[in-house]
Amino acid sequence: MTNGSRELAADVYATLRDDIISGELEAGAPLVVTTVATRMGVSRTPVREALRLLTSDGLVESSERQLRVAGRSAQALFDIYEVRIPLEAAAARGAAERHTSFDRMQLIRLHEILREVPPDDVAALNAANRKFHEAIWAATHNSALIDFLKRLDLYLRRYPATALHHAGRYQDSRDEHEALLEAILARDVEVAGERANVHFTAARDVRLRFYDSADPVSRGNTQS
Incomplete structure (x- = not known):
């Protein structure tokens, strides 16, 4: 070619x-x-x-x-998270262990931006949330891990909405982000991994509940 x-x-x-x-x-x-x-x-x-x-x-x-x-289904969404959760936990551990002073500034800055987005601005919230988590990936300095996470993100973006705008999830997510960032900046490798696991498990559960209850038209032609 x-x-x-x-x-x-x-x-x-x-x-x-x-x-x-x-x-x-x-x-x-x-x-x-x-x-x-x-x-x-x-x-x-x-x-x-x-x-x-x-x-x-x-x-x-x-x-x-x-x-x-490719088709979409609740099972496929669950499968994505089954892979994503341990990878995000690995990213949090890697970021805690290897983040540089520049990474630290980026994480703090993007976390502040995310906190300032109003909860009713779903598009801005989704974008700011993605940038914050991408900064965690970047702070791992692990190109293979980043590549896998980017591929999973492609799969997830085919599913409707972020979990952040669902009732109660916005505040829970803010608290989880705060705790996750605190562990990463403190270089507490194990706690960072545990907090990432909690955060993405909760996100998975909310997204699955939303997906199961969504109108089929809004979900596209799903295949089980």
Whole structure:
């Protein structure tokens, strides 16, 4: 593949990824190479490469010899958290052990920004929450761990909303973030891991309750 084809494949990948995450391409939607190529005004080669990458990411799956947007389900959400919780705990331990003075400033700054977001601004709250946790990942200085967490984040972003706006969760999450940051800054490795475990287990439970009770239309075409 030439450099030009690689750049086109990256563009197609980014566009399709964003459409899948936003829900514009719903779960189960077929992804035909020729159709995507025509829609995006490119040849089939970069589309095939983009679909290969999306399949590797778990956002596209093969069903009856046809590529489709991967399905969503409560079980899949549980499975994501089953992997995410120990990885986030490992990230908290790594950040506690290896954070630099710059990491420390970033964590404090992003935590303050998160605390200042009003609870009714769901989009801003979600963005600030993600940046805070990404700063924890960065403070691990572990590229493999960061890569795994970024991939899991892609999966999670396909599911509706953050857990933070549910009744009682906003204040609980604020308290959990405070406790988690305190342990990381104190370089208390074991406590940081335990607090991350508590935080993400609670987030999982809230998101599963929300997902199970959500209207099917708001969830897209889920597959069990």
